[in-house]
Amino acid sequence: MRLHKDQKVEMLRQVPLFTGCSKKELRSIASIADEIDLRVGTVLTRQGGRGREFFVLLEGEVAVVRDGVQITTLGAGDFFGEMALISRKPRTATITATTPIRTLVVTETNFKRLLREDHGITVKVLEKVAERTPPGESD
16 A cells, blocks of 8 residues: 555654654655655665665565674664765765665755755755764765
């Protein structure tokens, strides 16, 4: 069963990068979030690779592997890759579906287009990024 727009909004509201956004702004982000189904074994991110999308897991589980060691498992409600929407830093882990999964995906291209169109979202996202930046790294 596919999510309604308000359900997408509620899932996105949990993402720290978007916590400053209004319901209207979250609806705009939800409008660019595609809901997709993926098979067991699908690699969603590869450590060291360039990130081009952000994921919110709706169903299923994924393994998070760093330097060849599984460090955790993520499931429904978990999210990853949000910094790929605004940063060109390499992925810090390989994430692979260990069960069939259903996920929301926001691509970097669509997100950057949205930021160009809605400066309110841009300011709020930048504020959240600034909060996450350790002292000395933004100098």
